[in-house]
Amino acid sequence: MLKSVKNLKPELASAHEALRALLEKIPILHIEGIDVGVASGDREPDWIVRLRVDGQAHQLVCEVKSNGQPRHARSALLELRNYIAHRAPLATPVFIAPYLSPAVRQLCAENGVSFLDLEGNARITFGGVFIERQVTDKPVAAQRELKSLFRPKSAQVLRAMLREPGRAWRVSELSEIAGVSLGHVSNVRTGLIDREWARASDAGLLLAAPDALLDAWRDSYSAPPGERLRFYTPLHGSALEDAARSALRADDGPGRAAFASFSAAQWLSPYGRTGTSYFFADEEGLRKLQAALELTPVAKGENVVITLPKDPGLLADTVEPAPGAVCTSPLQTYLDLSTAGERGAEAAAHLRQERLSWSR
Structure with a gap:
């Protein structure tokens, strides 16, 4: 059973206005009425829009959700397709929500369902009418x-x-x-x-x-907040590596530190060397690294960068691929590399292929 549109709930009012405004821009289209579903023995759609397109009658069967995430969208598409199949085979199904991601819009297209969101994304086709709009910005x-x-x-x-x-x-x-x-x-x-x-x-x-x-x-993702310190070390090659591993040993007293970014990737999935060594550390871990690597603070020309992250979880999520080679986890290393410019993106892709591939 259906009744005429009036006194719409607030969550439906904006969707109603957006749909009407979109349809009224089509010169050959005349809106005869929009009816709102009323609960009955059979599941009714939220709206049925009665139209004339160049003189020919047509209906849009609309389902409106307050959440456009995939799980809710899939439920709405199922309801629409069932109603169309059994009650209105010539009507056009339309899914409406506050925002529909590109993945959900693709899901609608794959299921033959038109869509509209309140951010301005739309794809509605019926009776010689084709409406398509895409907004690039995510709300x-x-x-x-x-x-x-x-x-x-x-x-x-x-x-x-x-x-x-x-x-x-x-x-x-x-x-x-x-x-x-x-x-x-x-x-x-x-x-x-x-x-x-x-x-x-x-x-x-x-x-x-x-x-x-x-x-x-x-x-x-963006780089984790925290103090970023720049240093110079006179150590190089194996001397630097051995001194760092000695300082990073997890069982060597209080304080935590770990290879990070490109330096962690060298242990986890080597791709390309860089002239700078990167670490995450807490205050005590910083002191260990300063002593072991003979670090001198510098304003430029650094070859060691140590970040003191505000999130202690980053130093709890570590792996040790070799004795003393404590590294940020493959996941954290991947995220950090992904924000480290073009070379970082390449190293991240390599690491993901080697260490973060999951069977589907």
Whole structure:
């Protein structure tokens, strides 16, 4: 059963206006009415738009969601296709949401469903009408939501999952191993499932698309905040390497430090040498490196760069491929290289191929 449009809920009002404004720009198109679905025995669409296109009657069957993430989009597309198949085979299905990512727009196209989002992206085709618009900028809210998934506490959860990408995780297990609250893990879980990067199984949360997750993390990644110090060391070659490994030994008293960026990549997946050595360290680890490498602070001409990251999780997520060669993990090294210019991007791609390839 359908009733005429009036007193729309706030979340639907903007979508209604956006659709009407888009359609009214087509000279050969006349909107006869927009009806709103009312719950009944059969699932009704949110709207049915009655049109005349160059004199010919046509209908748009619209499903509106407040969330356009892949999981919600897939549900809406299924509802639309079922309704079209059984109730209105000649109508055009349209999915509407606040924002639809390129992946979701592609999903709509693959399923033969038109779409519109409130950021201005649209592709609606019917009865000789073809409307297509694309906005390059991602909305601020969507960017903020995505970045929150990669902030330090959330990142601890993601690191644990990516270290064992085939493992099914209980929320309590992730909370314990990542050192964050159950509520925080639950938020990460929702974000991953909504984007279809993970799925819920009887055994727990399981990564479904680790490569897509890593792509998104890389694309939104920026160098970790912290103090960046520049030094000069008179040591070179094996003398520098041996002195650094001696200072980095995990069992050698308090303080933490690790090879980072290009220097970590030399141990994890060698690609190309650089004249500068890179480290992450805490305050005590910095003192160890200063003593072992005979470091002198410089304003320019440095050959050692040490970052004191604000996020202590970066120094907890390390590997030791050789005695004393404590390195940031392959994941962290990949992310840091991805922001290190053209040579860094090449080294990152090599590292990913060698150390971060997951079976699909």
